[in-house]
Amino acid sequence: MVKAAIFMILLLPALVSAAGAPPILTLDRVVSSAQQSFPGLLAAEQRKQVAAGELTASEGGFDTLLKAQNRWSVAGLYENQNNDISVEQPTALWGTTFFGGWRRGVGDYPLYEGKSQTAQSGEARIGVNVPLWRNRDIDRRRASLQQAEWGQLVAGHDYELALLEATRMASYRYWDWVLAGQRLRVASHLLQIAEQRDKGIRERVAAGDIPDFEALDNRRAIIERQERVVAAQRLLEQTALQLSFYWRDADGQPQLPSAGQLPERFPDPVSIKTLDAAEALQVSLNHRPEAKRLAVQAKQTQTELEFQQNQRAPAVDLSVMAANDIGHSKDKINRNELYVGLNIDIPLQQRAASGRAQVAAANVRRLKWDKQLQEERIAVEVKDVFSALSAVRKRLSLSAEQLNAAEQLADGEQTRFDLGESTLLFVNLREIAKGDAALQYAEATASLFRSYADYQAVLGVQEHYVD
Incomplete structure (x- = not known):
């Protein structure tokens, strides 16, 4: 009611x-x-x-990178021509970067630039760069x-x-x-x-x-x-x-x-x-x-903190590269080469990474x-x-x-x-x-x-x- x-x-x-x-x-x-x-x-x-x-x-940080460099010496004591094309492929696998390329150097070179000269068809190369400390577990990409x-x-x-x-x-x-x-x-x-x-x-x-x-x-x-x-x-x-x-x-x-x-x-x-x-x-x-x-x-912020803490470590990068001349060479010798390198980069004061890590931690x-x-x-x-x-x-x-x-x-x-x-x-x-x-x-x-x-x-x- x-x-x-x-x-x-x-x-x-x-x-x-x-x-x-x-x-x-x-x-x-x-x-x-x-x-x-x-x-x-x-x-x-x-x-x-x-x-x-x-x-x-951000995914673009892993895009394949194509580089090309060409140089001609048109006047002077030594006349030569250099062409260099390379491809780099960054990966998320321990920050590893694979690279490969082709270069060609023909003409006259002084003795101290002898490595610039390649066989007539150029030189092919392939290699890898692996961070061992800094950028191994995490990098900017x-x-x-x-x-x-x-x-x-x-x-x-x-x-x-x-x-x-x-x-x-x-x-x-x-x-x-x-x-x-x-x-x-x-x-x-x-x-x-x-x-x-x-x-x-x-x-x-x-x-x-x-x-x-x-x-x-x-x-x-x-x-x-x-x-x-x-x-x-x-x-x-x-x-x-x-x-x-x-x-x-x-x-x-x-x-x-x-x-x-x-x-x-x-x-x-x-x-x-x-x-x-x-x-x-x-x-x-x-x-x-x-x-x-x-x-x-x-x-998100924890990820930034981990990255900045990682940046305080020394950069120790292992690089391995193999190269092979293609075709006829001027001295009739084809070079097959293997390079192993260790690159070290140690900021002595660490203020940039330490400051950014402090900001991220806060x-x-x-x-x-x-x-x-x-x-x-x-x-x-x-x-x-x-x-x-x-x-x-x-x-x-x-x-x-x-x-x-x-x-x-x-x-x-x-x-x-x-x-x-x-x-x-x-x-x-x-x-x-x-x-x-x-x-x-x-x-x-x-x-x-x-x-x-x-x-x-x-x-x-x-x-x-x-x-």
């Missing part, structure tokens, strides 16, 4: 004719539209494309590639965060719009009541049943309620404009919902289901993109504390949203009781007025009280669904929208 009384005031005549009316706008339609066309989400999607481009660029892979995950979590926020705000704007529609219906219903009884009051005044000021008081009530309708209409238009920011057409442009698309009532509050607080906290910690993003950023520690702070913030948000849901459910129950009592008082006062035992002033007061109670119930219901939108955002989920 209480629920029936609650919805009596909300099931008011529609503002537009049902014939040819547009379909009712649901929350799912609004959220789906926002997820497809909201500019903030489209911008976040482009950040994912940026991360994909950065991954491709592999570190950048790994960080770019983590970067894709970071961009994905950024998109998830933008998606949660857009969904939450779209839900807020939708329920604000529905509440504004309920406010207009209540105001229109109160105005209709005052207008419908105006004729009867005038007839009773003419018959001498009630004094003239009762008709004047009812006229005042009509004007007051007309003002409420104007204010409610303005609020409905304002909330519709705000909703259009998230509800967009096929071209991605904002579209304005009409009054005919308003639902007649809020969904049944009983339809809202939530987890218990402990389970909700665990779900939130597992799903919230902020926590996951910080974890991935920590991995960032690792910073992200650790940021992650702890984020997890604590999530725990507080979970507790807060459960507190809000509990409070608004209590408020909803109390406003339902208030509406039921206000409706009974309004009906009783109208009966007393019809019997000549009351005045129109008290009737107006009772009707206004009933309308205010209906609005309070509608506002409490809207608060419940807004809190549920917060609940979904806090848990990091977008499922189970209520229509």
Whole structure:
């Protein structure tokens, strides 16, 4: 009975004719539209494309490199020609680089440049360079590639965060719009009541049943309620404009919902289901993109720290190269050569690598504390949203009781007025009280669904929208 009384005031005549009316706008339609066309989400999607481009660029560190060098001595004591083509292939295998090439040196050379001369068809060579210390376990190429892979995950979590926020705000704007529609219906219903009884009051005044000021008081009530309708209409238009920011057409442009698309009532509050607080906290910690993003950023920074620590080691590179002359040589001797080299590079002060390692280590520690702070913030948000849901459910129950009592008082006062035992002033007061109670119930219901939108955002989920 209480629920029936609650919805009596909300099931008011529609503002537009049902014939040819547009379909009712649901929350799912609004959220789906926002997820497809909201500019903030489209911008976040482009950040994912940026991360994909950065991954491709980091993969370019392993691209095959072709080099060519040509030199001609066209004047001087020795005239010769040198051509050199080489190919290098970096790999992720211990930072090993394979190389090969062909060179040709013909003409006259001084004795100290004798190695520049090759057979008539040139010299082929192949070799490998293997880091033994620095750049063996990790180098700039592999570190950048790994960080770019983590970067894709970071961009994905950024998109998830933008998606949660857009969904939450779209839900807020939708329920604000529905509440504004309920406010207009209540105001229109109160105005209709005052207008419908105006004729009867005038007839009773003419018959001498009630004094003239009762008709004047009812006229005042009509004007007051007309003002409420104007204010409610303005609020409905304002909330519709705000909703259009998230509800967009096929071209991605904002579209304005009409009054005919308003639902007649809020969904049944009983339809809202939530987890218990402990389970909700665990779900939130597992799903919230902020926590996951910080974890991935920590991995990115840890990779940088490992690289910078590696750069403090001496560079000891082993190189092996084999070369073979091709074709006829000037001295009729074909050279087959094998070279083994050991290259050592030791920065004596290590300030560059040490400083960068210090920066990376500090960032690792910073992200650790940021992650702890984020997890604590999530725990507080979970507790807060459960507190809000509990409070608004209590408020909803109390406003339902208030509406039921206000409706009974309004009906009783109208009966007393019809019997000549009351005045129109008290009737107006009772009707206004009933309308205010209906609005309070509608506002409490809207608060419940807004809190549920917060609940979904806090848990990091977008499922189970209520229509």
